[in-house]
Amino acid sequence: MESNNSRRNFLKKSAAIAMGTIAATSIVNNVFGASEYIEKEKATPDGGKFTLPMLPYNYDALEPHIDKLTMEIHHSKHHQGYVTNLNKALETVDGNVLGSPQSFENIFDKVAKLPTAVRNNAGGHYNHSLFWILMKPNAGGQPKGKLAAAINASFGSFDGFKTQFTDASMKRFGSGWSWLVVSKGKLVITSTANQDNPLMNLDSIEVKGTPIIALDVWEHAYYLKNQNRRAEYIASWWNVLNWDAVESLFAAVK
Template sequence: MPFTLPDLPYPADALEPHMSAKTFSFHHDKHHAAYVNTLNKLLEGKPLEGQPLETVIQESSKDPSMTPVFNNAAQVWNHTFFWNCMKPNGGGKPTGAIAEKIDADLGGYDAFVEQFKTAATTQFGSGWAWLVLENGKLKVVKTGNADLPMVHGQVALLTCDVWEHAYYLDYQNRRPDFVQAFLDHLVNWDFVNQNLASA
């Protein structure tokens, strides 16, 4: 079966005013959809056609001739994951296992926020900021373009998209303001706790 564009986990206006329905109309309905459509075309009649998305990502990451496949497959995964990292009335300090793990591994929530903001705002050009699990420990990392934790032996727990199309309609060139709004008002800590529990 070809890959399909997943529905957003909430209405397109559910994250306003921090992320607008107009942003979603471009980001989800056009950018994310284009990655899905391009990936399906690239895989047509090829050995990886019909394989799970994670398999396509892992296999294409090892072969420079498959970079276009990797870029589109990874971006399909990244965006689907990103939508689930947010929810209406989210953000702020986490609770549960992730809160304890952030205290233990990163020195507390405030230290995490500083590390995450630094990763997100210093990623040059397009990319992603991540909270990941690596060898049982939390770590904040950043990746360029479509790159993602799973090809580096890490488990993604949370991400923030810092490609310009993620925030430009709402924040123009003010990436730090977008990242702050993401942390304060949008993070879905329930999803992060689920990811931690299943890691």
């Protein structure tokens, strides 16, 4: 796990996006610009409600790689469901157990003591919020600069990384996520089941760290277009992966 400060800063940034306090147009222009992060400081929902963040692009913007109907249902139905159910689940939590604020940082830290519905829906809300901004139209390609160097050092080459990440995504049995995380200063590929993520303070999380790439491998992410062909969906997703955002997250972890 990174230092408490860097982890806290990262979570605050992520929370601002999840809370919908960062304007979608700003995200398009500058995924993690400094001004948005200042706003993020105010974003922690202390007593407030979590809300569905707007996508930083239209539902059809990722065509032909990820189709409009999948994006619309995934965002407006599935992600909205996590947000709604997270707010409901939090109403049942004893304030003494969670304390304040009701932030992702606090929820993930205390998740082992919280109801399963909080774990599943807080994970669902956070994971999807990250997933959306890590895609954009006309993207894909390869990372640059320090991230490219770190990937080459960790995985031998970009192609080596791509193969290993794809393999981890294919091997996740059932529903879950695959991740590239910064863990103890190193880049590591890992995966989690259901809506868990590497930020959760749970023994079952194999690699704890700060996510910089998130890939949703639930069938709801691809079934309408690709049916059961997860490999086809993953191959399409590489074409919309927003390396600018990944690089920003990587820089923010340090």
